[in-house]
Amino acid sequence: MELIKDREFGGERPLFESHDLRLEHVIIRAGESAIKECSNIEAVNCRFEGNYPFWHVHGFLIDRCYFDVGGRSALWYSDHLKMTDTVIDAPKMFREMSEIEIENVTMNDADEVFWRCNGIRVRNLVLHGGTYPFMFSRDIRVDGLESDSKYVFQYVRNVEIHNARITTKDAFWEVDNVTIYDSELNGEYLGWHSRNLRLVNCHITGEQPLCYARDLVLENCTFGPDCDRAFEYSTLRADIRGAITNIKNPMSGSIVADEIGSVTIDRNIKAPADCEIRLRDGRACVYDKPDER
Template sequence: MKLIANTEFGGERPLFASHDLHLDNVTIREGESAIKECSNIVATNCRFEGNYPFWHVHGFTIKDCYFDVGGRSALWYSDHLKMSNTVIDAPKMFREMNDIDIENVEMNDADEVFWRCNRINIKNLKLHGGTYPFMFSNDIRVDGLESDSKYVFQYVKNVEIRNAKITTKDAFWEVENVTIYDSELNGEYLGWHSKNLRLVNCHISGEQPLCYAHDLILENCTFDADCDRAFEYSTLNADIRGAITNIKNPTSGRIVADSIGSITIDENIKAPANCEIKTRN
């Protein structure tokens, strides 16, 4: 592997079609597509300021690096990436990619990141700002996530999340086969129109959570007092610890809680309208 160290590149495509290359302490200045159509690339202690540096790259490692705001849309149409100990201030990262491993990464403008990606493994990720992270992505494993980005994990499939703190409305809309363990989920309208969403040991806050959900499962979960009109038109099996403020028109299934503030069943409930709702003795 050829080593290039302690230098900088700018302009358009300075390292186009490079292979078996290690960049150490290299700065990519203003320009476009610095490392395009490359393979077997290692970048350590590098700084990326130009647009679109890693497009159509196959097999690469990014460690201890920084992506400036100018390094937007940096990683598209690529595969087999390992990224660690990296800070990203640029938006629209990770698009149409496969086989991504992320560890100890902070993204400070998480706008439209991880779109249409497959097979993502994440450990300790921080997402700040931006909208719609992870949209349309599949086969995601997360252990350690802190996010205040808006509308996270919409239209995703086959996801497992552990030890997350997520603060946004409209999270997990239209998802399928998603399990979340030991996490804090804050924000209105959580999990609407989901299929096979399972929450285990989670704390939920925000109004109108988990409506229009199909085959929803809650195990040992707790709810904030602001969680009113929960489960409207959902089919579910819910084990709730502590109190829940209000349950409205669940379609079918079973709900058990230590206490229930109120239950709303009105003329708008949908068939089969046979959900069992009870307090724990």
């Protein structure tokens, strides 16, 4: 493997079509497509300031590197990437990629990152700012995520998430086959129009969670007091620990909780309208509008 160390490059495609190359303490200055149409590349302790440095790259390692704001859209149309201990200040990273391994990475402008990617493995990722991370991606496994980005994980499928703290709005919309373990999900309108969404040992806050969901499962989950109008038009099986403020018009399935503030079943409920709702100790639930049941 050829070694390039302690050098700077700029301009258009300075390392175009390189193969079997290791970069150490290299700075990519302003320019475009520095490392394009390449394979078997290692970048260690490097700094990227120019646009689009890694496009159409096959098999590469990025370790202890930094992507400046100018290094936007840095990783597209590539595969078999391992990225470790890296800080990214540029938006629109990771597009149309496959087989991505991420560990100990911080992204300070997570706008439109991880779009249309598949085969993503994440361990300890921080996402700040931006919108729509992970949209249209699939086959994702996450262990350790902290995110305050908006609209995360929309239109994804085949996802498993552990130990996440997500503060957002409209998260997990239109998802298919997603399981979330031991996580905190904060924000309005969680999981609308989802299919096969399963939450295990999770804490949920925010208004109108989990509506229009199909085959929703909750196991040993807790809810904040602001979670009202939950489960509207959803089919589900839910085991809720503690209290939930309000349940509204679930379609079918079963809900059991330690405490339920109120249940709204009105004339707008959709068939089959046969969801079983009960308190764990057998007490009767309080209905908002029993005359319209």
